[in-house]
Amino acid sequence: RCDGWVYTYRVFKQKDGLWTIEVAPGMKERLFRNVGNLIAAFKLPDQGISVPLLYPVNRAK
Structure with missing residues (x-):
């Protein structure tokens, strides 16, 4: 969330x-062996994924 926006990936x-x-045109694609590694990389500062949503949506049963 940045300046009132929620960024999705x-x-x-x-x-x-x-x-x-998915990356913007001209950006280098980064590859990860598993989703956990991808999430860990983007939890670092200035990587894009910075905070969870305030009101997460629950999956319908």
Whole structure:
């Protein structure tokens, strides 16, 4: 959340089993062996994923 905006990310699992997120044109794609590593990398400051949503949506049963 930044200046009233909530940023979302598209996470993809590639055919080779590696995980990545959609990046802006010209940005280098980063690959991860598992989702946990991807999340850990983006929890670091200035990486994009900084805080959880204030009111998460629960999955419908």
